[in-house]
Amino acid sequence: xxxxxxxxxxxxxxxxxxxxxxxxxxxxxxxxxxxxxxxxxxxxxxxxxxxxxxxxxxxxxxxxxxxxxxxxxxxxxxxxxxxxxxxxxxxxxxxxxxxxxxxxxxxxxxxxxxxxxxxxxxxxxxxxxxxxxxxxxxxxxxxxxxxxxxxxxxxxxxxxxxxxxxxxxxxxxxxxxxxxxxxxxxxxxxxxxxxxxxxxxxxxxxxxxxxxxxxxxxxxxxxxxxxxxxxxxxxxxxxxxxxxxxxxxxxxxxxxxxxxxxxxxxxxxxxxxxxxxxxxxxxxxxxxxxxxxxxxxxxxxxxxxxxxxxxxxxxxxxxxxxxxxxxxxxxxxx
Amino acid sequence: xxxxxxxxxxxxxxxxxxxxxxxxxxxxxxxxxxxxxxxxxxxxxxxxxxxxxxxxxxxxxxxxxxxxxxxxxxxxxxxxxxxxxxxxxxxxxxxxxxxxxxxxxxxxxxxxxxxxxxxxxxxxxxxxxxxxxxxxxxxxxxxxxxxxxxxxxxxxxxxxxxxxxxxxxxxxxxxxxxxxxxxxxxxxxxxxxxxxxxxxxxxxxxxxxxxxxxxxxxxxxxxxxxxxxxxxxxxxxxxxxxxxxxxxxxxxxxxxxxxxxxxxxxxxxxxxxxxxxxxxxxxxxxxxxxxxxxxxxxxxxxxxxxxxxxxxxx
Numbered sequence: 001x002x003x004x005x006x007x008x009x010x011x012x013x014x015x016x017x018x019x020x021x022x023x024x025x026x027x028x029x030x031x032x033x034x035x036x037x038x039x040x041x042x043x044x045x046x047x048x049x050x051x052x053x054x055x056x057x058x059x060x061x062x063x064x065x066x067x068x069x070x071x072x073x074x075x076x077x078x079x080x081x082x083x084x085x086x087x088x089x090x091x092x093x094x095x096x097x098x099x100x101x102x103x104x105x106x107x108x109x110x111x112x113x114x115x116x117x118x119x120x121x122x123x124x125x126x127x128x129x130x131x132x133x134x135x136x137x138x139x140x141x142x143x144x145x146x147x148x149x150x151x152x153x154x155x156x157x158x159x160x161x162x163x164x165x166x167x168x169x170x171x172x173x174x175x176x177x178x179x180x181x182x183x184x185x186x187x188x189x190x191x192x193x194x195x196x197x198x199x200x201x202x203x204x205x206x207x208x209x210x211x212x213x214x215x216x217x218x219x220x221x222x223x224x225x226x227x228x229x230x231x232x233x234x235x236x237x238x239x240x241x242x243x244x245x246x247x248x249x250x251x252x253x254x255x256x257x258x259x260x261x262x263x264x265x266x267x268x269x270x271x272x273x274x275x276x277x278x279x280x281x282x283x284x285x286x287x288x289x290x291x292x293x294x295x296x297x298x299x300x301x302x303x304x305x306x307x308x309x310x311x312x313x314x315x316x317x318x319x320x321x322x323x324x325x326x327x328x329x330x331x332x333x334x
Numbered sequence: 335x336x337x338x339x340x341x342x343x344x345x346x347x348x349x350x351x352x353x354x355x356x357x358x359x360x361x362x363x364x365x366x367x368x369x370x371x372x373x374x375x376x377x378x379x380x381x382x383x384x385x386x387x388x389x390x391x392x393x394x395x396x397x398x399x400x401x402x403x404x405x406x407x408x409x410x411x412x413x414x415x416x417x418x419x420x421x422x423x424x425x426x427x428x429x430x431x432x433x434x435x436x437x438x439x440x441x442x443x444x445x446x447x448x449x450x451x452x453x454x455x456x457x458x459x460x461x462x463x464x465x466x467x468x469x470x471x472x473x474x475x476x477x478x479x480x481x482x483x484x485x486x487x488x489x490x491x492x493x494x495x496x497x498x499x500x501x502x503x504x505x506x507x508x509x510x511x512x513x514x515x516x517x518x519x520x521x522x523x524x525x526x527x528x529x530x531x532x533x534x535x536x537x538x539x540x541x542x543x544x545x546x547x548x549x550x551x552x553x554x555x556x557x558x559x560x561x562x563x564x565x566x567x568x569x570x571x572x573x574x575x576x577x578x579x580x581x582x583x584x585x586x587x588x589x590x591x592x593x594x595x596x597x598x599x600x601x602x603x604x605x606x607x608x609x610x611x612x613x614x615x616x617x618x619x620x621x622x623x624x625x626x627x628x629x630x631x632x633x634x635x636x637x638x639x640x641x642x643x644x645x646x647x648x
Contacts, residue, residue, distance in 0.1 A: 172353065174625070
């Protein structure tokens, strides 16, 4: 083996392969490969690193990179905006000092960048405040769903005795359309931030659990896990050390996708009238306010601005989630 | 086969029972005063109590749930409290069923036909112009909240077709937009699935063998690829039914279609508890029925399914 390698890598072979004219004649071109005892000990080594390859693959995706920068800017701006000078409060009703009346439905101008709404609130600051609220809901729901989903999904997938029970529970939950669960829960609770979070978590966690369970069932009985079990590793340790690291990429994808989903549900529930109270600006509330006056073409800016923000955020999360999931798949690392 | 179906049916019935009970108990968490609605202020405390007593809302919960089951067994879903006061719920719902069913079926058919065609088209031109165009469509539909884009479809679509914003059952044109709106999500789902399926399947060895035998492309498609697509397609069907049901709630309300989905939104806004309860039960039953049908269809299509061993995955 060591010999073969040395010959293949050595300069003479390359020359033979390349040249043909006088190659056979000149003995100086040939040297014998020495037998190298140590070569057998040298291990083939590559500087492959999972996360570096993931990053590398991710950076190759131009669209995703652009959206990442865009989304990062928007997110940073969302949280920096209240700290900037000359920003109005999102709930302040602006009143004309001359006449004492509200600045209603002002079209976008230098003073009010995105105009004002039907009771004279500044749409610019409302949009950023609403984005903050909606993103916060999205992130909280995403994280809670993940934690619950992974915890239950891991037990469901790994502990065979629990499989039966979990499957039956899942079948019951999965039989009811998500929309109905959400509507029912939001309906019986008082409209508030907590209500939205609880309702969405309750409606979404079992989907994640099912997903994690399926992944775990696939890798549960691979040889390294069998070995681990034979050596007496406790179940929780196998789950934490052997199984979950395998799932990092898919879990990240699911979290990234749950954020646009949450924003969508929020818009929907607000439309029905069981979303957040109107006193809290959110993307759902803004879209709904815009919807109420959309029949007047000159006021459509109140619908279009929030829509643009919603679309940019949801599309970015969706595309980024998918791009990351592609990049983190080792089969794509070459 | 019969044994499997019976078992699956029993499972659905148990699920239905659990869902009915859970919904009933959840609805009992609401303050009973809600059942009085706008009359609340006009009534004296004694009158309120008398009315609630008559409705059976002050009984202990186990008495209430008992009478609820026995009424349900007789097909009585209760009476509306606010929306149309003292009219039986079923009477309110009955004239609305045809609209929902018609829209639902049209939307499902449309999404199946258009989605599969789109998926095949994408797989055929994989990596080229049409594939990319449809991919953009799928990303948009999946990422942007449907509550947002459907609004714009209504706003500009009605302008374009020159129809009134709200549904008019006598005008054929006003059936078009809601039906298309309801199928957009389904089209994206089917197309995405079909494309992946085709790309995977066309690379398999048995397709190569079929080509080597000299079969024509269309014969391969019909006799091999499509035949294999039935099973996963049946598997996807329940999800499509659930999605259509969910979508119909928003769209019916948006266009003021006199269907069940729009009704649910109405009664939630007006806080008519018995109506909400009845409609939630109906929608849940549709979901349960849809999943049952999906499983039965899958079993019928897939010769490989072993009925004896149906543990684990549903």
